[in-house]
Amino acid sequence: MTKTEVLHNLKEKFKAQIIDIIERSTRRIYIEINSCAIVEIATYIFKNLGARFSIASGVDVYSHMEILYHFTFEDINVVITLRVKLDKKKLEIDSLTSVFKAADWIEREINELLGINFKGHPNLIRLLLPDDWPQGVYPLRRDYKEWDKNAIRDRGV
Amino acid sequence: MSFKLKALLKSPWVFHLSTGSCNNCDIEILDCLTPRFDIERFGMLLVGSIKHADVLLVTGSVNRNCIPRIKDVYEQMPRPCLVVAIGECSLSRGMFIHSYNCPLPLDKVIPVDVYIPGCPPRPEAIIAGIVKLIGKVKKSITKK
Amino acid sequence: MAKKTIVPIGPYHPLQEEPEFFTLTVEGEKIVDIDVRVGWNHRGIEKLSESKSFDQSTFLVERICGICSTSHPFAYTRAVEDIISIEVPERAKYIRTIIAEGERIHSHLLWLGLAGHFLGYNTVYMWAWKLREEILDVMEILSGNRNNYAMFKPGGVRRDINPDDIPGVVKKIDSIIPTLVMLKKAVIDDPVLHARTKGVGVLTKEDSISYCALGPTSRASGVARDIRKDCPYGVYDKLEWDMIVTQNGDVFDKLLVRVLETFESIKIVKQCLKDLPKGEIDAKIKNIPPGEGIGHIEAPRGECFHYVLSDGTNRPARHKVRAPTFMNLPTYKATVIGETISDATIILAAIDPCYCCTERVAVRTLKGKKIYDGQDLVKLSQEKTQKIKDKMGIK
Numbered sequence: 284m285t286k287t288e289v290l291h292n293l294k295e296k297f298k299a300q301i302i303d304i305i306e307r308s309t310r311r312i313y314i315e316i317n318s319c320a321i322v323e324i325a326t327y328i329f330k331n332l333g334a335r336f337s338i339a340s341g342v343d344v345y346s347h348m349e350i351l352y353h354f355t356f357e358d359i360n361v362v363i364t365l366r367v368k369l370d371k372k373k374l375e376i377d378s379l380t381s382v383f384k385a386a387d388w389i390e391r392e393i394n395e396l397l398g399i400n401f402k403g404h405p406n407l408i409r410l411l412l413p414d415d416w417p418q419g420v421y422p423l424r425r426d427y428k429e430w431d432k433n434a435i436r437d438r439g440v
Numbered sequence: 441m442s443f444k445l446k447a448l449l450k451s452p453w454v455f456h457l458s459t460g461s462c463n464n465c466d467i468e469i470l471d472c473l474t475p476r477f478d479i480e481r482f483g484m485l486l487v488g489s490i491k492h493a494d495v496l497l498v499t500g501s502v503n504r505n506c507i508p509r510i511k512d513v514y515e516q517m518p519r520p521c522l523v524v525a526i527g528e529c530s531l532s533r534g535m536f537i538h539s540y541n542c543p544l545p546l547d548k549v550i551p552v553d554v555y556i557p558g559c560p561p562r563p564e565a566i567i568a569g570i571v572k573l574i575g576k577v578k579k580s581i582t583k584k
Numbered sequence: 585m586a587k588k589t590i591v592p593i594g595p596y597h598p599l600q601e602e603p604e605f606f607t608l609t610v611e612g613e614k615i616v617d618i619d620v621r622v623g624w625n626h627r628g629i630e631k632l633s634e635s636k637s638f639d640q641s642t643f644l645v646e647r648i649c650g651i652c653s654t655s656h657p658f659a660y661t662r663a664v665e666d667i668i669s670i671e672v673p674e675r676a677k678y679i680r681t682i683i684a685e686g687e688r689i690h691s692h693l694l695w696l697g698l699a700g701h702f703l704g705y706n707t708v709y710m711w712a713w714k715l716r717e718e719i720l721d722v723m724e725i726l727s728g729n730r731n732n733y734a735m736f737k738p739g740g741v742r743r744d745i746n747p748d749d750i751p752g753v754v755k756k757i758d759s760i761i762p763t764l765v766m767l768k769k770a771v772i773d774d775p776v777l778h779a780r781t782k783g784v785g786v787l788t789k790e791d792s793i794s795y796c797a798l799g800p801t802s803r804a805s806g807v808a809r810d811i812r813k814d815c816p817y818g819v820y821d822k823l824e825w826d827m828i829v830t831q832n833g834d835v836f837d838k839l840l841v842r843v844l845e846t847f848e849s850i851k852i853v854k855q856c857l858k859d860l861p862k863g864e865i866d867a868k869i870k871n872i873p874p875g876e877g878i879g880h881i882e883a884p885r886g887e888c889f890h891y892v893l894s895d896g897t898n899r900p901a902r903h904k905v906r907a908p909t910f911m912n913l914p915t916y917k918a919t920v921i922g923e924t925i926s927d928a929t930i931i932l933a934a935i936d937p938c939y940c941c942t943e944r945v946a947v948r949t950l951k952g953k954k955i956y957d958g959q960d961l962v963k964l965s966q967e968k969t970q971k972i973k974d975k976m977g978i979k
Binding site for chain 1: 622666669795796878880891904917
């Protein structure tokens with residue numbers, strides 16, 4: 284399967300869900316999709332097109348939140364990124380854990396660092412932050428401010 | 441106390457505690473044990489339990505999760521005991537000083553006797569640091 | 585039926601790159617469930633990177649992991665170069681490949697040594713680490729430091745390789761090959777090692793795909809994935825080397841893949857040193873335009889993935905780092921369950937996390953009657969090897 288075929292298949296199958304396709308370079312394609320269609324499209328990419336799920340990155344871009352799902356197509360050397368935009372007032376999206384187990388940890392990570400809720404995740408508990416970290420404080424958000432009054436940020440020299 | 445310290449200096453057994461380091465310092469400590477450096481010939485031994493240790497080697501920029509554990513481990517150590525901070529991270533947290541998860545430097549959590557700088561310190565530097573530690577303790581004994 | 589007991593391991597890293605906390609649920613000797621809790625090593629690097637300039641971030645990502653201190657800068661600089669869409673000068677590509685492969689050799693030797701230690705073969709540990717010192721010497725000659733080479737920068741490399749050093753380096757690499765061959769034979773033909781590792785901790789092909797396992801962990805399960813072959817970067821497409829793939833997915837195959845890969849890496853380094861072209865080593869990037877870039881490379885443990893978002897300032901607006909262990913670690917759920925406690929150490933070790941602190945595993949039964957520490961767990965593993973040896977009549 285070539286790159287054009289992959290893109291063509293995706294365009295044909297999910298015409299209504301794909302908002303925009305940007306080719307930043309020959310090897311990097313960014314596809315913006317509706318957030319409600321993520322499970323459907325990810326399943327198709329993973330199972331039918333045989334791509335590998337690399338990782339998801341959550342980004343706070345001031346006006347809204349984005350989740351980028353990176354899929355690596357190893358046989359054609361292309362990384363396709365599914366971009367999902369989320370409104371800051373309604374930060375939730377369907378979980379991908381039912382499609383591939385690899386999504387488990389990264390969804391937990393995005394949940395604790397950015398505060399996005401993954402619907403249907405079996406075990407959405409903290410992964411990285413300590414248990415005494417205050418609820419509702421998300422370090423990767425743009426409006427994060429240091430909450431710990433005891434922290435020392437001075438080298439003392 | 442000083443008799444115990446004197447006995448300790450003959451063969452200081454070390455316990456190694458990583459508090460959120462990048463592993464480089466930890467590997468250099470293990471390197472000290474392998475044939476090229478081989479600190480075991482000086483009686484230094486890396487032990488698996490804190491209850492057997494005389495010297496605590498701490499690496500890494502003290503992590504929020506680790507702070508209570510470091511205190512725990514320090515309390516469990518048999519006295520007299522010595523603490524060595526290895527690597528830039530445990531000295532001043534290096535480039536992680538502004539990290540949200542590294543609130544305190546090591547010497548604000550437990551008292552530190554010797555600091556070995558470097559990112560990572562070479563095995564020679566670690567050995568030299570321990571030798572300096574021994575010299576320091578010897579001096580304090582003779583003063584008394 | 586034996587009662588279920590919970591065995592906590594950790595939190596100070598038993599065998600992992602990051603210190604973690606494992607909870608094993610066991611029935612007698614058999615492990616029926618495992619849970620992993622990480623975060624003992626979380627330093628907020630992604631947030632810190634947003635406060636550093638593009639150049640400074642290279643040094644920051646170098647300190648994510650001491651063993652992968654080339655892989656992360658490599659992936660990061662490739663992500664930044666992806667934003668600008670520039671090509672790195674040819675000589676810089678060669679130098680990058682040499683440093684990256686040198687790192688792979690020392691990382692695999694490190695793993696081999698520690699795996700030997702867990703199985704009760706301290707001789708393997710000492711031999712492998714002694715060989716590793718030679719590689720570290722080579723890296724010191726080439727880059728000036730034993731670890732944290734600081735060779736990478738967006739657009740090229742920071743330092744050139746002195747042509748006068750090359751003959752010495754080649755000689756040094758050649759000198760370790762006979763010992764390495766001897767070590768390989770000793771490790772691969774050993775009947776006791778076969779008994780301890782064959783059929784233990786099997787990761788099936790289906791699981792490997794579903795967990796998106798990477799690097800040697802996936803290649804041992806018969807999934808032929810290698811970013812160096814599939815998405816070539818550096819000069820890997822110009823060189824002659826083989827991807828090592830085995831089929832069984834057990835601990836022995838993971839060991840085999842790593843040992844054989846070491847030889848491939850030596851081959852790559854020698855070819856690069858031979859063909860090293862003359863020319864510039866830096867593309868001299870002035871400023872970085874707004875945009876986003878992805879860089880991924882094959883680290884010793886698998887694909888290392890970086891995503892960088894630039895908003896036109898001199899700092900990354902978002903920098904996502906995905907280390908290979910992040911994907912490999914959850915495969916424990918598939919490999920450890922059903923095995924015995926004495927095999928747990930080597931299975932946990934088989935995906936090659938860094939185990940600088942193996943000695944600090946604390947295992948205790950629920951009521952706290954029996955307390956194992958890390959050494960006891962290793963001892964348990966070593967005793968099993970001894971038993972097998974006795975059975976086979978090997979001294």
